[in-house]
Each structure stands twice: as C-alpha cells, then as structure tokens.
Amino acid sequence: MSLNRKLISYGFTDLEKSRRFLGAPELQGLNDDDLFAGLAVAADPDLALQSFVRLLAVDRRAVGAAFSDQGRRAPLFRLLGASEALGEFLMRHPRHLDVVRPAPAVLPVVTQEELRAALLSSVGADPAEANPVAGVGGIEAYRRLRVAYRRHLTDLAVRDLCHCAPVDYLPVVARELADLATAALEASLAVARADLGEVYGADTVARVKLAVIAMGKCGARELNYISDVDVVYVAEGEDLDDSTLTRIGTGLASGMSRGVYSPGTEPALWEVDANLRPEGKDGQLVRTLQSHVSYYQRWAKTWEFQALLKARAAAGDPELGRRYEEAIAPFVWASSQREGFVEGVRAMRRRVTDNIPRDEEARQLKLGPGGLRDVEFTVQLLQLVHGRLDESLRARDTVSAIGALSAGGYIGRSDALDLDDAYRYLRVLEHRIQLMQMRRTHLMPEDETALRALARSSEGCMVTVRPSAQSLHDKWQRTRKLVKRLHESIFYRPLLNNAATLQPEDVQLTAEAAQARLAALGYQDPRGAMRHIEALTGGLRRRAMLQKQLLPILLAWFADGVDPDAGLLGFRRLSESLGESHWYLGMLRDSNAAAERLCAVLSSSRFITDLLEVSPESTKWLGSDAELVPDTFDTQWQEIRSKMSRHPAPNEAIRLIRLIRRRELLRIAIADSSNLLSQPEVGEALADADRAAILGALHVAENQVFGQEEQLTHVVVMAMGRQGGREITYGSDADVIYVHRPLPGADEAAAQKQAEAVVARLAALLTQPCKPPVLAERVLEIDTALRPEGKQGAMVRSISSYREYYRRWSLVWEAQALLRARPLAGDDDLAAEFLALIDPVRYPQDLGETGVREIRRIKARVESERLPRGADPSRHLKLGRGALSDVEWLVQLLQLQHAHAVPALRVQSTLAALDALGDEGLLPSEDVGLLRDSWTLATRIRAANVIWSGRGSDLLPSSRRDLEAVARWCGYGPGSGSELEEDYLRLTRRSRAVFERHFYGY
Structure with a gap:
C-alpha cells in the first residue's frame, strides 16, 4: 500500500504536510506500527502527528516514555488529536506529561477539596485556612496558578477523551471543571489578599470578608472547558467604614480577576464576568449582604431571579457565602408570583436569540433554535413555576433538575429521558469544539475535516467505525429537532393529561400544579383554561384526537399573545362551530402558518375573534395569502348588484349588503x-x-x-x-x-x-x-x-x-x-x-389674513373645548399634542393657501397632500417626514385600540396590558409597550413643535 493510500485510510487529509512530518528526524528510532496505532485513535491524525513531532523536539525522553508505554500511547494521541491548545501547554511544560496515564477501568474522581488544596498550594497558600493568604505573591504566583490549573485540566481532558461513553461522563466532567474554576478563584483571591496586605496592612485586609458567589454554569457546577465564569461579590468588614470596606473589597475582587485573566507569560485562563451583579455593569462591583437584599426586594427584574437560580457560594468566606445563599433563596422561589414574570423570562430568552448574528444562527449549539439554551430555558422555567412549593426541584444543575422534574411528575419519563440525552449530547459537542483551541465558542465547524474530527472525538473510545462528517451533521440536526419539539411541548403536554388519558408513561400533573404552570405562562384564569382544554380533548372523536396532538403547540402560541385566555376560549368556540369540518382540521394539521396566525389573532384581537365566531368559515383564509387580498370596490359592487337582483326585498337586500361589508372588514383585519x-x-x-x-x-x-x-x-x-x-x-x-x-x-x-x-x-x-x-x-x-x-x-x-x-x-x-x-x-x-x-x-384664490386668523381661532377653540375633560393632551390621539388634528389642520391650512396655484395640492388624502407640500417646497422635507410619522403612528394606534378591545378609543392606552397589545399591532416586538409609549410621546412632542412653527408662525 502506498503511503498516500495508507494516510487516507487512517483519516489524514493534508497528505503533503503529513508526509513531511513523517520524515522528521524526531521520529527516527520509533516503531512505525506503534506510531500509526496511536494515530489511528486520534480524532485529527494530522494535528496529532504535528503536535507529537513538536513535543519530541522539546523533550524526547519524556515523550518517548509515554509513547513506548502501550497503556499511555492511546491517551497521548487522543489528547494531541483533540486539543491543539493542551498540546501546546505540554510543549511549554513537558514535565506535566505524567498526567497522560493509562485509562483505568474505573476513572478516578477528583474532589473539590483536592482541587482547592492543589491550586492553593501552587501559590504557597495554606489550604487549611478559611481565607488563606498566598505565600507567593504577584505575577509569579499567577503564573504558577495557571500552570497548576492547566495540569489538572489536561488530566481531566485525558480521562474525558478516553471514556467509552462521553455522554454518560459529561456531568462528572462539567462538575470537575466548575470545581477547578472555583479552586482557581480561591487561589487567585489568596494572592490578591497577599498583594493588598502590602498596601493596606495584612491585619486590615484580613478584617474584610469577601464571598465569591458563582453564577451560571459555574454556580450550577456544569461548566464548559472554556467559559466566562460569572460571579457576584459580597463583602463585610469588622469595624471598617464603608469607604474602606468598598475599596479593599473591590481591590480583592479586581486582583482575583487579574490573576486568572490578565496577560502573562502563561496565557490567561478565562474571563471573570461580574455583569450579573445588581444593576449590571453600572452597579457597584462589591456590595454588602444587606445591600444585595435591599436591591432584590425593591428593584430587581424577573430575569435576575432566574439567574440567581444557580447562585452558589464558591470561594472566599464560606460563612458569608452561606448567609448570602439563605437570604437570596426566598426571592428566587417566589419570583414566579411576581407581576410580569412570564414577560420577563421570555424577554430574557428573546434577548439571547436576538443577539445571534444572522450568519451564525444555523451553526449555534447553544443559542439557536433546538440548542442548549432551549433546554435550560425549559428546565429553569419549570423549576421556578413549581419549585416554590416543591423543594425537591431546587437543583442547580440541568441534568439533576431534569431528573427531579421527572421524579416529581412535572415532565413525562420519556420526555425527560429524551431531554437529558439531547442536553448531554449537545454539551459533549460543545466541549469537544472548545477543547481544540481552548476558545469560548458554541459554533459548529463548517470545514468537513473539522466536522470529521469532532465526530470521532465525541463518540467515545469504543467506536470501531470512524463516523463521518455527514453522520455527525445528521445526528445533530435530529437532536435540534427533538429539543425544539420538547421545548414547545413540555410546558403544555402534561396539561392535556389532566383532561385526557394519553400514554401510561406520560406524566399527569396535579390540578394545583397544572394551574400553577398555566398561571406562570400568562393565563389569568387557569381553572377556566383547564376547562377549555378538557372540552377540546375529551372523547374519542377525530377532532378531539387531532387537538390532543396540536394543543401543546397551540397553547404555546396562545401564551405568546397578549391574552392567552381569550385565545383559548375563542379557539374552543371556533372548533365547536366548525365541528368535524375536514378543511378546518386539515388546515390546523398541515399549515403551521395558518394555525399560528389563528392563535395570534384569537389571543390579540377581540374585534377579529368576534367576527370569526359568527363567520367561522372565514378561518380558511388564514391558510392562503391570496384569500386575504381585499376585494376591490368594483368586485364588491358587482356582488351587491347580483344579491339585490336575486333578493329585491329591502330587508333581505340590506342584510346581504351588510354581511358583505362585515366579511370585508374581517378579511382586511386578518x-x-x-x-x-x-x-x-x-x-x-x-x-x-x-x-x-x-x-x-x-x-x-x-x-x-x-x-x-x-x-x-x-x-x-x-x-x-x-x-x-x-x-x-x-x-x-x-x-x-x-x-x-x-x-x-x-x-x-x-x-x-x-x-x-x-x-x-x-x-x-x-x-x-x-x-x-x-x-x-x-x-x-x-x-x-x-x-x-x-x-x-x-x-x-x-x-x-x-x-x-x-x-x-x-x-x-x-x-x-x-x-x-x-x-x-x-x-x-x-x-x-x-x-x-x-x-x-x-381652493380659494386668496385665503387672506382674515381667513388664516379664523382658522387659527377655531383650532384653538377646538383644543380648549373638545378635548374630553380630564384627558391627557399628550395621549389623545386625535386632539392631543402633535396628533392627528394638528397634522391635518396644518396640511389643510396650507392647501387653502396654495392649492389654487399648485394643482398637486388638490388631493383629499392627508399623506398625499403632505408629500405634495414637500415636493413643492412648501414644507421642509424633514418636517414632512416627522408629520407623516406622527400621523401614521396615531392612526395605527387608533386602529389597534379597536382591534384589541373591539371598542374605539382616541387615547394612547395607559395600562400595561393594553399598551402591550397595541404595541404588538403597531409592529413592535413582545414586551415593547413602553417603547411604543416613549416613541409616541417623543414623536408627537416634536410634531407639535413643527405644527406651531408653521401653523401659528411661532
């Protein structure tokens, strides 16, 4: 067999470069069969060969010893073929090659205490002390810490890569990574104490207690190989004034962060991120416990309590950390009772999704649809909803939480198994991708060679057939679809089991738990919602069976609307009206777009819902954009004439005419x-x-x-x-x-x-x-x-x-x-x-000053007399500041003054007249744009008031719910009611200034 064919059979891709490395003098004297046996188990044999040759050049004796030991050879090549970064660490510090050991039958578990002791010892600190101080300070201490950290990281990576089932080993790896990170924080904090002691005095610094609270994945003990470590700092001081306490506490926190992240001869480990602290980046870096409690009592938003779900005292003063955990826990588990809980949690999820660059969305393991964040979001929301009453759900890490939710009957057993498997698999892929360069990334590679290496490194040591890049991609896509389906259904499917018997292994929530889940998801009348679900899924008729399949998704879509209760009620009435209509059931089953549109209008529009209830057959329009094109006047008139010719009796004729108009209103609104x-x-x-x-x-x-x-x-x-x-x-x-x-x-x-x-x-x-x-x-x-x-x-x-x-x-x-x-x-x-x-x-030839004064007088009278008593002028859509009336009166005054000489102004439409005024230079273009925007937004809000409530109103809503509904109709995203309010008030304020300048000549 030629060398090229042999290289190809072993999985090499860069044949020319690999041939050169195979001819390197460093390989002389090594057995070729042993070499290729090692390369055969490497995820990326090209990389493994290159790193192996470079290691030999650094320390041939140490590397040769590992190579010649049959038990150590495979672990060495698995490591070098999966992590270029850790290979380079061994090149910098070949003495740590001893961590590449034969894989035992039972892999050892390194405890928190062992890691803490090892990293504290690396900087000369005493592990027996509660708040140790490093014996070695400054830059050298940080260097030693980073080397010790990477030694243990390499040891863990070897065990991980040599495990026969990485998916099963994932929780152990994630837990040890978190423990290693907290040990690094503890050691770095010890160095910071030593350094600050030289500035403020060791006794003064010792009087400052600092607790480092780990958040996110580190707090949950499910950390990645490389990730920001989210922290919050709590400080207390014995007989120290607030200024001194804050100054020293901040110095300790900053010094600790520098120890693991600042530039140095040994590369940084990872970034310490304190942005989850109260007030985020704008808040104090270090606060007292009482300050934390006061903030969470008065100002914290819902997403902050979701973040606190994983808070854990990780480093620093253990007693202060314990008191922090005890003080914060009640806020976390009561958060689902807060007003706006659902909106807050969803807004946090949307922010994450919205920040994904468009070109990365399809490659995202973590943030994209069907990714890790969907699993975490699902699990955390269920924990927050049900953990208030069930303490067994108060687990920090995702894997344990899934198990607790299943054991407690909140997720079906089969769904829990699928969710757990999918989560572990996605985390293994994430780990393997990060291991390569030890870079923080959650993107699937695009290069086929990288995909093939990822496939090999993530499948475990027992795989005998090398998996292909395509097989990896297919499995990942299946997992994404599974997670997306579970994410959509887990909240809602158990609710159906309260109303109908499904599969024996499926969970059936208690009535209280089911109603708590519905309430937390935005349903105002959970009992009523359960009655609707029972009515929709009861029995064995075809409609009920289909609705059992559809309701998990439909309930989610209703919950995305402003009024999910109204949406569910409207859907029940509509379904009862249409009965077993084959087209209706088929549309819901086969057209996601039509079903989603239906849920959106039912949960966001009383106007449309009322019309659909008496014209349920119009629901079929939702499945076709062509059906939603409004009929022209000529088409409607032709139909009316036909109706009148067949039904000449006045009462019947006018009834049919009014039915046609009602039908068109509904079509236009949809x-x-x-x-x-x-x-x-x-x-x-x-x-x-x-x-x-x-x-x-x-x-x-x-x-x-x-x-x-x-x-x-x-x-x-x-x-x-x-x-x-x-x-x-x-x-x-x-x-x-x-x-x-x-x-x-x-x-x-x-x-x-x-x-x-x-x-x-x-x-x-x-x-x-x-x-x-x-x-x-x-x-x-x-x-x-x-x-x-x-x-x-x-x-x-x-x-x-x-x-x-x-x-x-x-x-x-x-x-x-x-x-x-x-x-x-x-x-x-x-x-x-x-x-x-x-x-x-x-279109008078000359309006004259008298006419202008009269129009101004009437406008002023309208403003003073016709505005309803008690109405806020800044919120009245018709007569208020800078609203419809101001724009229209200004346009009409200019038409009266100039339309005789300017034929382009002889139009009935306000917007057309505005455009003509701009084209003719009678209004500055920027003023025309501002007036147009103000008039259009006010008109849109007036329409939205009718659509949402079924009643007309000339006021910008003030209640949060009404404002949210109007904002959605006006094209704003969920949770943007206040944004609409701010936009309207700002726009009309500027519009009023333009009006006064041109209408009154101010």
Whole structure:
C-alpha cells in the first residue's frame, strides 16, 4: 500500500504536510506500527502527528516514555488529536506529561477539596485556612496558578477523551471543571489578599470578608472547558467604614480577576464576568449582604431571579457565602408570583436569540433554535413555576433538575429521558469544539475535516467505525429537532393529561400544579383554561384526537399573545362551530402558518375573534395569502348588484349588503394582522367596503321611496373627512353630506321632501337592526355634522341651494371641510357638477389674513373645548399634542393657501397632500417626514385600540396590558409597550413643535 493510500485510510487529509512530518528526524528510532496505532485513535491524525513531532523536539525522553508505554500511547494521541491548545501547554511544560496515564477501568474522581488544596498550594497558600493568604505573591504566583490549573485540566481532558461513553461522563466532567474554576478563584483571591496586605496592612485586609458567589454554569457546577465564569461579590468588614470596606473589597475582587485573566507569560485562563451583579455593569462591583437584599426586594427584574437560580457560594468566606445563599433563596422561589414574570423570562430568552448574528444562527449549539439554551430555558422555567412549593426541584444543575422534574411528575419519563440525552449530547459537542483551541465558542465547524474530527472525538473510545462528517451533521440536526419539539411541548403536554388519558408513561400533573404552570405562562384564569382544554380533548372523536396532538403547540402560541385566555376560549368556540369540518382540521394539521396566525389573532384581537365566531368559515383564509387580498370596490359592487337582483326585498337586500361589508372588514383585519397590507392600503380597503355598502343602501332606499311615488330628484352622497380622504380605520363613522337635483319640471318642495326621505331611509338601512339580525356586525354610522350650518342645517340640499349658500354665507371652516369632499354614491353627473361648484370654494384664490386668523381661532377653540375633560393632551390621539388634528389642520391650512396655484395640492388624502407640500417646497422635507410619522403612528394606534378591545378609543392606552397589545399591532416586538409609549410621546412632542412653527408662525 502506498503511503498516500495508507494516510487516507487512517483519516489524514493534508497528505503533503503529513508526509513531511513523517520524515522528521524526531521520529527516527520509533516503531512505525506503534506510531500509526496511536494515530489511528486520534480524532485529527494530522494535528496529532504535528503536535507529537513538536513535543519530541522539546523533550524526547519524556515523550518517548509515554509513547513506548502501550497503556499511555492511546491517551497521548487522543489528547494531541483533540486539543491543539493542551498540546501546546505540554510543549511549554513537558514535565506535566505524567498526567497522560493509562485509562483505568474505573476513572478516578477528583474532589473539590483536592482541587482547592492543589491550586492553593501552587501559590504557597495554606489550604487549611478559611481565607488563606498566598505565600507567593504577584505575577509569579499567577503564573504558577495557571500552570497548576492547566495540569489538572489536561488530566481531566485525558480521562474525558478516553471514556467509552462521553455522554454518560459529561456531568462528572462539567462538575470537575466548575470545581477547578472555583479552586482557581480561591487561589487567585489568596494572592490578591497577599498583594493588598502590602498596601493596606495584612491585619486590615484580613478584617474584610469577601464571598465569591458563582453564577451560571459555574454556580450550577456544569461548566464548559472554556467559559466566562460569572460571579457576584459580597463583602463585610469588622469595624471598617464603608469607604474602606468598598475599596479593599473591590481591590480583592479586581486582583482575583487579574490573576486568572490578565496577560502573562502563561496565557490567561478565562474571563471573570461580574455583569450579573445588581444593576449590571453600572452597579457597584462589591456590595454588602444587606445591600444585595435591599436591591432584590425593591428593584430587581424577573430575569435576575432566574439567574440567581444557580447562585452558589464558591470561594472566599464560606460563612458569608452561606448567609448570602439563605437570604437570596426566598426571592428566587417566589419570583414566579411576581407581576410580569412570564414577560420577563421570555424577554430574557428573546434577548439571547436576538443577539445571534444572522450568519451564525444555523451553526449555534447553544443559542439557536433546538440548542442548549432551549433546554435550560425549559428546565429553569419549570423549576421556578413549581419549585416554590416543591423543594425537591431546587437543583442547580440541568441534568439533576431534569431528573427531579421527572421524579416529581412535572415532565413525562420519556420526555425527560429524551431531554437529558439531547442536553448531554449537545454539551459533549460543545466541549469537544472548545477543547481544540481552548476558545469560548458554541459554533459548529463548517470545514468537513473539522466536522470529521469532532465526530470521532465525541463518540467515545469504543467506536470501531470512524463516523463521518455527514453522520455527525445528521445526528445533530435530529437532536435540534427533538429539543425544539420538547421545548414547545413540555410546558403544555402534561396539561392535556389532566383532561385526557394519553400514554401510561406520560406524566399527569396535579390540578394545583397544572394551574400553577398555566398561571406562570400568562393565563389569568387557569381553572377556566383547564376547562377549555378538557372540552377540546375529551372523547374519542377525530377532532378531539387531532387537538390532543396540536394543543401543546397551540397553547404555546396562545401564551405568546397578549391574552392567552381569550385565545383559548375563542379557539374552543371556533372548533365547536366548525365541528368535524375536514378543511378546518386539515388546515390546523398541515399549515403551521395558518394555525399560528389563528392563535395570534384569537389571543390579540377581540374585534377579529368576534367576527370569526359568527363567520367561522372565514378561518380558511388564514391558510392562503391570496384569500386575504381585499376585494376591490368594483368586485364588491358587482356582488351587491347580483344579491339585490336575486333578493329585491329591502330587508333581505340590506342584510346581504351588510354581511358583505362585515366579511370585508374581517378579511382586511386578518390581512392587516398578517402584515399583508400597509396602513394606507388598510384605509383604502376599508373605504371601499364602506362605499360599496353605502351605494347599495342608496339603491335600496331609492327603490323603496321611488316605488311608492314618482321619482322627483337625483341624490348624491359626498364623502367628507377621513372617509373622503380614504384614511379611515376600523369603526370609523362615515362623514358625508347629501346633495340632490330635482328632475326637470319637478316641484322643488316635493323634490326636497323626497330627497329627505331617501337619505333618512339610507341612514336607517345602515344602522337599524336587520331581520334576521346580522350577528357581531360593526354598524356603519352616518355622520352629517360637516353639512352647511352644521347640525342646525338642512340634512340634504339641492345643488342650487348649495350654490347660493356658498356664494353668500359660506364660512372658512366649511371651505376647509370641503377639501376632502369626494363622490361616494349616486348620480355621476350630479357629483361632477357639485365638485365643479365647490372647487373655487375649497381652493380659494386668496385665503387672506382674515381667513388664516379664523382658522387659527377655531383650532384653538377646538383644543380648549373638545378635548374630553380630564384627558391627557399628550395621549389623545386625535386632539392631543402633535396628533392627528394638528397634522391635518396644518396640511389643510396650507392647501387653502396654495392649492389654487399648485394643482398637486388638490388631493383629499392627508399623506398625499403632505408629500405634495414637500415636493413643492412648501414644507421642509424633514418636517414632512416627522408629520407623516406622527400621523401614521396615531392612526395605527387608533386602529389597534379597536382591534384589541373591539371598542374605539382616541387615547394612547395607559395600562400595561393594553399598551402591550397595541404595541404588538403597531409592529413592535413582545414586551415593547413602553417603547411604543416613549416613541409616541417623543414623536408627537416634536410634531407639535413643527405644527406651531408653521401653523401659528411661532
């Protein structure tokens, strides 16, 4: 066999380089068979060969002794092929090659006490002392400490790499790594005490007690090979003032950190991270115990208690550390009862996920979907929920916690086994990746050679067939999918067992535990939620069986919404309405997108839920974006005409027209919730639905009136206000005015009376109850307050009356109102004539100073008189500071002043007019952008108020829950209610300044 073929068969990849190393003089005299037997067990034989040759060059005698010992040879090559960093450590310190020993049948366990004694002895400190002081200080002590640490780390790595089942050995490795790290902290702290003693005096420093509280994986004794070590410091001093205590305590903490992380001749070990302390990076590095307790009593956030779940006194004064643990524990186990517990825990998980660079997400072992953090998040949340009453769950490390949750009946046995296996496997991969360079990383390698080496090093010493890179990748992907499924189902699947019998090995929570879990996950009425779950999963019908499978995921999606109770109730009602409908069950089973959309709208929108309950068949739209495209006006009008032709009776015709409008409102709202429509598109679609309904109602009204008497006139409905601008939201009234023109030869008085009858019937048809009723209808209210003379004026006028009125008596506010007039329904010729009549009125040649002053006077009066009593002007969406009214009045004033000369301003839409003002240089572009943003956000919030509660409101919500719901609808992420509030208040404050500058000339 040629050398190349032999190298390939042994797993080498860089053949040219490896051939050169095989010819190195350092290998002369060594048995080739023994060499290749050693290389055969190396995860990366290329690396193992190179490191072996370099080691021989440093100390041939020591390396040769290990090589010639058959029991030591395999461990040596396993180490050199799995860790370049530890190979380089042995090159720097070959005398420590003695840790490469034959693997015994039972691997030894090194205790905390043995590690503490060894590392303290390395710096000359007495391990028998509670707060030892190093005999050797300064840089040399730190060097000795790091060498001693790496000696023990290498010893552990050899045992780990030689174990037949690394997954089984993982808890021992993680525990010993944590103990080794805390021993290093203790030794480094001893050096810091010695160094500070020279500055402040040994007696003074000795009076300062410092407890080092390990957090995170170190606190849980499940540390990685290389990881930040999270700590919190607690200090006390005997007869020392606060300033001296803080100064010395900070010096001890800083010196301890430098000992393991500062640059030196021996490389740093790992970083000591104190950012989990109270107030994070901005807080004091060292605090007294009472200061810690006060902070957690008054200011701590939920995620901080989750972090404290793993807090453990690790180094320093043991008695002070014990008192810290006892003082903090009650806060941890009561945290699930805090308001906002769920939001806080989820926000912490989202922050972690959001910080993953996009190009790394698919490679993340720890933070990505189906990664280690999903396991830890799942376990910790269950511990916090149930550990308040069950002390058996108060384990710090994840593996023990999974076992306790299973033993206590909070996780099914099979789920617990799967979760434990997946967690251990992912941790082994993480360890092997970190071992290579001793770098803090959680990314799967991309290079095939590195993947192959990872596969070999993670499978254990009993594997006879070398695993491939592809087999590793496939197993990892299966594990990710398993973890993701468990993460989604473990919270919820046991709840189903309270309502239905599943598999015998599955857990069944007590009623109290089930309700505690639901409450902690955001359900306000856990008992009611359990009743809904029982109703949905009871029985053996096809629907119940399918919902048993789906509910773990659906319950999670409901919990992600603002009101999970409403979501679950709405889902129950919808499912009961649709029964065994094959398309409904199939959509839920086969379309994740449709099911997730359904959960989102049911738990976040009373408006949509109400409409879906009476139109459950509309649920099928959720599975198709094409079905959610709003019907155009022409399409709706064609359908209405068809309905009226088949159902000429007025009551039936108007009922069908109103049903069509209700259907379109629901379609638009669902499309809006799915981000398929922009805000302007929503306004236009809603305006089309209203226009079609009003046009249909006008035809029904005319048929009724003209069917009883001869037609004497034509009637036109003109849209005004936001209806005219096609900028309405859900629940908007229809601002209109009515115009009629008597037929030639008709009596004007009789024609006027007939026109009044038509418009009265039109309004009644749109608002009065139908027979049979249109359930859950959002009635279209007609508002005619913008007609000439306002509420005191005639409901409908003839075209000639309008002409005379505008010639003789029209006021400036009426010209302003006409800016948004648009034909809505009725005779086209009459509409065109009316538009020609009002154009000179609404686009005057010269508004004049008198007109400007009058508009300003009316605006000031509106602000002082129409704002509801007690309303906060900064939060009123319509009349408040910098809100809709300010933007619209400014735009309309500029239109009145310039539209006669600038045709581009002759538009009904506020946003279109704003853009034209910017294009024509009548407003600075930055002001246009600011006004647009303010108007758009206020409009969006008004719509969200209706969507969330089913009722209209012109106020920015003040309750946290309402604000959260509105923020979600406005496109903000979960937990961003306060961000929306801050954005709105800041934006409208700036918008008001722009308004005052241009409207009042301030």
